[in-house]
């Protein structure tokens with residue numbers, strides 16, 4: 001079995017730009033501009049990595065799957081698992097990477113792809129994504145196929161506008177089409193060119209579909225996706241899978257494994273692909289999502305205040321509590337430029353998850369397009385125990401069904417909050433939270449978490465000791481520790497996978513009415529409680545701000561970080577401490593939206609700085 005790749009080998013030099021020091025401008029379309037005027041200013045990058053791109057990636061993927069592969073007009077080969085590097089490239093490019101997004105400085109137009117009619121027989125001709133074909137080259141490919149009846153043609157179409165490439169569509173045995181299968185217009189255009197629908201494989205950077213079978217890439221691998229060739233990895237792996245006789249399911253699965261695990265200049269071997277695919281259980285998606293939610297130095301935005309909380313907030317400022325106003329308010333945060341630089345995920349409220357961004361996309365898709373993981377609050381608020389001031393959290397009824405819908409909507413994590421107030425008796429002992437409230441809420445949290453994991457969502461469990469009341473930091477330490485101990489017993493009882501679970505925790509701090517705790521005290525107390533009461537295999541810990549002032553929350557976060565290192569990533573998931581300044585700036589008037597976004601951005605910067 002051998003395959004001839006028609007495509008261009010490119011020489012790529014990756015420069016990883018430091019977007020925190022570079023002065024990016026953003027235009028009205030949200031496009032980032034960096035003025036490379038080459039005056040005396042300096043530009044900083046983290047790393048410089050030369051590599052071979054374009055058809056070289058396709059060759060690497062197929063060769064590592066054990067398929068004999070050559071590239072037209074190139075001497076490039078795999079030798080001992082490495083690509084020979086002294087090849088002539090069709091173009092030389094600088095790839096500037098910022099926040100996982102590539103842009104290109106291309107010194108010269110890259111040359112047309114060469115195709116000399118081969119003397120040998122090839123089982124497949126694969127026209128790669130990097131191919132740049134002249135009409136005459138297409139004629140030569142057509143002539144070769146006319147002569148060599150048994151050679152199969154596979155085509156990668158980036159667009160449907162390439163008049164030259166389109167001439168080959170009708171005789172292709174398989175076509176990779178960039179886009180989604182829901183785009184029925186594409187299917188009908190291809191059919192009108194004479195292609196059967198069952199020969200089209202749809203491909204995007206996070207989904208592949210063929211013959212009604214779909215495979216999602218759990219989390220876009222930024223390090224691979226910066227590579228022009230993430231698509232080449234996916235398409236070449238699928239093709240390799242078919243050539244080696246694998247089923248559609250297995251081939252798509254292997255492609256996904258390669259996309260999720262490949263690194264620049266090192267894609268997976270067939271043995272690795274098979275082993276990972278076969279041993280992959282659904283839990284691994286969740287672990288990957290959980291890990292990506294707590295990647296440093298970013299946090300999670302909690303924009304999930306319930307209808308009731310929003311109503312109160314709006315009432316304070318005389319803002320009318322309408323559907324439109326709530327959308328406009330959430331939109332301030334979700335559409336802030338560079339949000340993806342500061343947060344890995346956003347927790348939405350159900351209503352927001354069904355509302356639209358300015359461009360008409362719903363907020364969930366909009367966040368995904370910005371590489372922010374969307375999540376949703378799924379608890380339904382607090383209810384008093386009978387004859388008690390203590391509360392438990394509602395929402396288990398119908399939860400499994402709701403989670404299924406959320407998964408289908410594209411949400412990948414959830415949040416559930418339990419609240420515990422500390423009240424002391426005359427002797428200074430805590431009368432609340434009671435054993436019953438702790439037991440019951442921890443059991444509910446664990447049941448919720450298990451439900452999430454079964455539905456493909458990462459649970460954030462939030463047992464909050466409310467920062468309100470008259471109690472010392474020592475009491476806060478004692479109560480927080482006790483709740484955490486109980487919570488992890490419950491999570492274990494329910495068989496929750498901690499590697500796919502995130503704890504949202506209060507900072508350990510004296511009650512608001514007791515007098516303020518210094519950042520130093522909060523840092524030390526919180527660090528000690530976490531280190532002693534949280535198992536090491538948890539995916540991560542995020543903090544709520546709990547009604548502290550914005551500066552207090554940030555200063556305390558910085559101190560907690562200073563008291564590390566920790567066995568898990570530790571970051572923020574604030575609502576009030578990130579949003580309040582923007583709310584007070586906006587005041588319900590959309591003329592203030594830009595200023596409100598600025599106020600929000602300042603909190604994002606301050607809190608990500610606190611993580612460093």
Ligand code: 13P
Pocket residue numbers: 302417462543544545546547573574575576577
């Ligand atoms: P605060 O940061 O305002 O406490 O909110 C976090 C949160 O999500 C509470 O459930």
